[in-house]
Amino acid sequence: MEYEPVIGLEVHAQLLTDTKIFCGCTTQFGAAPNTHTCPVCLGMPGVLPVLNRKVVEFAMKMALATDCRINPACGYARKNYFYPDLPKGYQISQFAEPLAEFGHVDIDSNGGKKRIGITRIHMEEDAGKLIHDEYNPWSYVDLNRTGVPLIEIVSEPDIGSAEEAVAYLKRLHETLVYLEICDGNMEEGSFRCDANISLRPKGTEAFGTRTELKNMNSFRNVQRALDYEIKRQQYVLEGGGEVVQETRLWDDTAGVTHSMRGKEEAHDYRYFPDPDLVRVEVDETWIATVRSGLPELPPEKRERFLEDYGIPAYDAGVLTSSRALADYYEAVVRLSGEPKTASNWVMGDVLRFLNEEKRDIRDCPIRPEALAAMIALIKDGTISGKMAKDVVEEMYRTGRPPEDIVREKGMVQITDEGALVPVIDEILARHPGQLEQYRAGKDKLFGFFVGQVMKATQGKANPQLINDLLQKRLAADR
Amino acid sequence: MELYALTIHELQDRLKAGEVTAGALARAVFDRIRAVEPEVHAYITLLEEPALAQADRADRAIRDGDLRALTGIPIALKDIFCTRGFRTTCGSRILENFVPPYDATVVEKLAAAGAVFTGKTNMDEFAMGSSTETSYFGLTRNPWDLDRIPGGSSGGSAAAVAADACIAALGSDTGGSIRQPAALCGVVGLKPTYGRVSRYGLVAFASSLDQIGPFTKDVEDAAILMNVIAGYDPRESTSVPEDVPDYRAFLGRGIDGWTVGIPKEYFVAGLDPEVERAVRDAIGVIEGLGARCIEVSLPHTEHCLAVYYIVAPAEASSNLARYDGVRYGYRSPDGRDLMEMFKKSRSAGFGAEVKRRIMLGTYALSSGYYDAYYKKASQVRALIKNDFDAAFRTCDALVTPTTPTPAFRIGEKTDDPLQMYLSDILTISTNLAGIPGISVPCGYTAAGLPVGVQFQTAHFAEGKLLQIAAAYEKHANFTKRRPKL
Numbered sequence: 034m035e036y037e038p039v040i041g042l043e044v045h046a047q048l049l050t051d052t053k054i055f056c057g058c059t060t061q062f063g064a065a066p067n068t069h070t071c072p073v074c075l076g077m078p079g080v081l082p083v084l085n086r087k088v089v090e091f092a093m094k095m096a097l098a099t100d101c102r103i104n105p106a107c108g109y110a111r112k113n114y115f116y117p118d119l120p121k122g123y124q125i126s127q128f129a130e131p132l133a134e135f136g137h138v139d140i141d142s143n144g145g146k147k148r149i150g151i152t153r154i155h156m157e158e159d160a161g162k163l164i165h166d167e168y169n170p171w172s173y174v175d176l177n178r179t180g181v182p183l184i185e186i187v188s189e190p191d192i193g194s195a196e197e198a199v200a201y202l203k204r205l206h207e208t209l210v211y212l213e214i215c216d217g218n219m220e221e222g223s224f225r226c227d228a229n230i231s232l233r234p235k236g237t238e239a240f241g242t243r244t245e246l247k248n249m250n251s252f253r254n255v256q257r258a259l260d261y262e263i264k265r266q267q268y269v270l271e272g273g274g275e276v277v278q279e280t281r282l283w284d285d286t287a288g289v290t291h292s293m294r295g296k297e298e299a300h301d302y303r304y305f306p307d308p309d310l311v312r313v314e315v316d317e318t319w320i321a322t323v324r325s326g327l328p329e330l331p332p333e334k335r336e337r338f339l340e341d342y343g344i345p346a347y348d349a350g351v352l353t354s355s356r357a358l359a360d361y362y363e364a365v366v367r368l369s370g371e372p373k374t375a376s377n378w379v380m381g382d383v384l385r386f387l388n389e390e391k392r393d394i395r396d397c398p399i400r401p402e403a404l405a406a407m408i409a410l411i412k413d414g415t416i417s418g419k420m421a422k423d424v425v426e427e428m429y430r431t432g433r434p435p436e437d438i439v440r441e442k443g444m445v446q447i448t449d450e451g452a453l454v455p456v457i458d459e460i461l462a463r464h465p466g467q468l469e470q471y472r473a474g475k476d477k478l479f480g481f482f483v484g485q486v487m488k489a490t491q492g493k494a495n496p497q498l499i500n501d502l503l504q505k506r507l508a509a510d511r
Numbered sequence: 512m513e514l515y516a517l518t519i520h521e522l523q524d525r526l527k528a529g530e531v532t533a534g535a536l537a538r539a540v541f542d543r544i545r546a547v548e549p550e551v552h553a554y555i556t557l558l559e560e561p562a563l564a565q566a567d568r569a570d571r572a573i574r575d576g577d578l579r580a581l582t583g584i585p586i587a588l589k590d591i592f593c594t595r596g597f598r599t600t601c602g603s604r605i606l607e608n609f610v611p612p613y614d615a616t617v618v619e620k621l622a623a624a625g626a627v628f629t630g631k632t633n634m635d636e637f638a639m640g641s642s643t644e645t646s647y648f649g650l651t652r653n654p655w656d657l658d659r660i661p662g663g664s665s666g667g668s669a670a671a672v673a674a675d676a677c678i679a680a681l682g683s684d685t686g687g688s689i690r691q692p693a694a695l696c697g698v699v700g701l702k703p704t705y706g707r708v709s710r711y712g713l714v715a716f717a718s719s720l721d722q723i724g725p726f727t728k729d730v731e732d733a734a735i736l737m738n739v740i741a742g743y744d745p746r747e748s749t750s751v752p753e754d755v756p757d758y759r760a761f762l763g764r765g766i767d768g769w770t771v772g773i774p775k776e777y778f779v780a781g782l783d784p785e786v787e788r789a790v791r792d793a794i795g796v797i798e799g800l801g802a803r804c805i806e807v808s809l810p811h812t813e814h815c816l817a818v819y820y821i822v823a824p825a826e827a828s829s830n831l832a833r834y835d836g837v838r839y840g841y842r843s844p845d846g847r848d849l850m851e852m853f854k855k856s857r858s859a860g861f862g863a864e865v866k867r868r869i870m871l872g873t874y875a876l877s878s879g880y881y882d883a884y885y886k887k888a889s890q891v892r893a894l895i896k897n898d899f900d901a902a903f904r905t906c907d908a909l910v911t912p913t914t915p916t917p918a919f920r921i922g923e924k925t926d927d928p929l930q931m932y933l934s935d936i937l938t939i940s941t942n943l944a945g946i947p948g949i950s951v952p953c954g955y956t957a958a959g960l961p962v963g964v965q966f967q968t969a970h971f972a973e974g975k976l977l978q979i980a981a982a983y984e985k986h987a988n989f990t991k992r993r994p995k996l
Binding site for chain 1: 592593599601606609611612613615710711712713714715717718719745746747748749825826828829831832833835837838839849853873876877878881885
């Protein structure tokens with residue numbers, strides 16, 4: 034029998050607010066353990082949470098960007114369970130009354146578009162971290178992360194393959210980063226994903242028994258884990274067995290999923306409305322204010338780049354992959370008036386330099402003004418495209434403006450006929466054999482002469498001018 | 512009259528006039544504490560040294576002309592309020608050595624008003640109880656009869672005020688924990704509107720019901736303390752940004768022309784005849800003051816106890832989850848793994864009543880039972896609140912007994928939780944509705960035990976509450992009697 038996978042994803046994204054969701058502690062990553070804490074996030078007796086409104090605003094941005102309906106009022110609930118990284122013994126989350134519901138995003142799938150439904154987006158607080166001592170039988174608790182705001186984005190079971198899952202995740206990731214509400218760092222855990230997956234005979238409606246996959250901390254691992262789990266479930270079903278509803282952990286090294294049996298199963302979280310917090314009312318004015326602050330999102334931006342700049346779809350995709358890169362590119366276009374050339378230089382040399390050093394476009398030593406100036410130098414014939422390759426590298430290395438580099442290195446292109454004609458004459462005189470063969474019809478040798486002229490002028494001659502002059506001179510000779 | 516036996520307002524006059532120093536007052540109170548504590552045991556922790564230093568500062572402030580609302584006044588704190596640098600046990604073994612790193616908002620406010628803190632008073636463990644017998648730190652005895660309980664859960668605060676072991680005290684009231692012990696100890700106890708006094712730093716029992724209020728020797732002192740502790744707190748989301756009037760201004764106004772409701776459901780079987788007589792007399796006094804007393808009905812009263820014993824334990828089961836032995840408080844040394852550490856720490860750290868309520872609450876919130884218990888209880892709670900809203904459309908205040916009986920004997924109800932729960936039957940509805948209530952002494956039984964009358968008013972009408980309490984107190988004049996110790 035042929036089976037088809039049914040996948041739903043739960044994404045947790047850490048929000049980039051300055052302070053935690055229910056207290057004034059900083060959300061900064063990487064500080065010494067338990068230094069970014071206060072009685073509230075430590076869960077001391079008697080403390081009370083006070084909601085950070087910025088968190089609601091950030092969550093609303095994602096809700097609007099994914100076409101969710103924002104509920105006029107939402108409430109916080111307590112999710113009760115015991116764990117050392119959870120100081121209150123409960124996590125403040127949303128349950129019966131989430132912030133937003135009924136959204137969707139479109140992904141590319143099999144050359145077409147596919148719409149993935151978003152069930153809900155809700156806010157909650159992050160837990161702390163356990164650090165297990167490698168040599169001793171004890172663990173440390175770091176509560177710096179406790180109370181860092183999260184949104185959970187729950188998809189409908191609309192995803193039909195590991196590829197679609199990754200495409201969906203990338204779309205969410207890109208959107209969150211574009212909105213500047215999440216840094217998207219998967220290794221540090223600011224963007225995490227769990228998957229629910231089941232198989233059903235192709236063409237049927239009813240869902241099979243699902244498993245929940247955890248511990249996939251990269252797009253690649255999501256792909257591998259889902260592919261593995263699809264095969265595993267298929268094997269179980271084809272063998273006449275039954276899939277057990279359970280949580281399974283992805284083991285990156287072994288490339289398999291393991292059952293996480295035992296006490297983690299059968300949780301009853303005993304959700305109930307948190308009596309320490311009041312419901313949050315979100316009126317149309319607030320929604321309109323947040324909506325008006327939304328940036329242009331990647332799909333729209335790509336469309337616009339295709340249309341306005343006439344660049345290939347692939348280029349538009351790369352250039353809009355981050356908001357900073359798109360802004361950079363657009364600045365170069367604005368300053369140079371050359372969208373295609375600008376695209377070539379940004380996609381080619383600039384990104385190559387940055388990638389080699391794993392640097393962000395925001396730290397690029399070549400400012401858009403400088404790149405536009407260099408494009409202008411090519412356009413007005415001051416330097417050749419070939420020379421520009423060296424110039425741009427020097428610009429990247431030193432951060433200096435192209436004019437200075439060109440002047441200092443004497444890299445000015447020879448565009449003067451009077452200067453080139455004697456050089457051409459000398460080259461032809463020095464290579465009588467080749468000249469003879471050319472005259473006999475060996476056209477290929479034209480390139481040889483161009484090269485020799487270039488060499489003689491240390492690459493400074495304008496290639497077009499060499500061409501023209503050589504044509505003229507050889508035609509006269511033939 | 513001894514200094515320790517005076518009220519806040521009487522002492523303020525003397526402090527202002529320079530007849531008394533805060534230092535002398537503090538020493539007088541601690542001498543009194545030394546005399547009565549062996550019998551009463553109102554305190555878990557005494558703070559004599561810091562108190563004397565605070566009194567010194569108060570004297571300096573008075574010399575500098577900086578006399579505030581409570582400058583130099585010795586006040587006791589129920590051991591449920593976090594006090595920075597001083598242990599806060601909540602009457603529990605699990606917090607036996609817990610020293611908070613911060614002050615509760617009310618503690619900050621009292622300190623800023625110049626108060627001197629005598630110590631932390633005894634209480635039922637995590638405020639769960641009606642007799643102070645569930646405290647890990649031993650019994651508190653009723654100053655009027657040492658064989659009897661002082662009520663609870665704020666029994667230590669009530670007994671301390673009654674025994675003159677402080678001038679006034681703060682307590683907390685989740686289902687009657689201020690008013691019931693106030694009634695049983697013959698002092699004034701006020702529970703404000705939910706949201707009126709900040710709960711920040713009050714160790715939570717049932718978050719939607721908990722409220723902080725004063726124990727005082729008379730109604731005027733209650734108004735003085737309310738002036739200090741009431742008000743919006745940005746650290747509490749359920750705190751209400753409502754203006755705080757000068758509560759003292761309500762005291763002399765009288766109640767001529769008021770309509771006072773007598774809820775018929777509060778005068779039923781189980782009400783001690785002596786209590787009923789004293790409260791009926793109080794109603795007579797109220798009528799004599801020009802108020803029209805009418806019978807009213809709060810039809811959902813019979814459900815109050817059931818609703819309370821779903822909502823309060825449910826919230827408590829979650830609020831008390833943080834006591835797991837990981838970060839602070841008692842940790843069992845015997846846990847071999849994580850789950851065992853949790854279980855053993857909590858098993859040994861909590862007493863029987865707390866465990867009973869955690870289990871009740873955990874059950875009520877469990878998947879499959881939530882709708883039938885917690886959700887249903889929340890719905891009935893809304894109906895109970897509606898009853899009161901309806902009553903206050905015609906009535907300025909309600910009058911009822913505070914407790915069904917006078918103070919009972921130590922050990923009398925410890926084996927019968929249900930009987931114990933019934934001692935709060937007349938006070939619980941106030942918390943469920945979120946309205947303010949006050950208990951004022953209204954007489955004594957033949958055996959000399961105090962009886963309290965309870966007044967209730969609409970949300971945020973503490974001014975009117977104090978107004979009727981003061982008018983009654985002035986004409987009934989029961990607040991002057993003190994136990995013989």
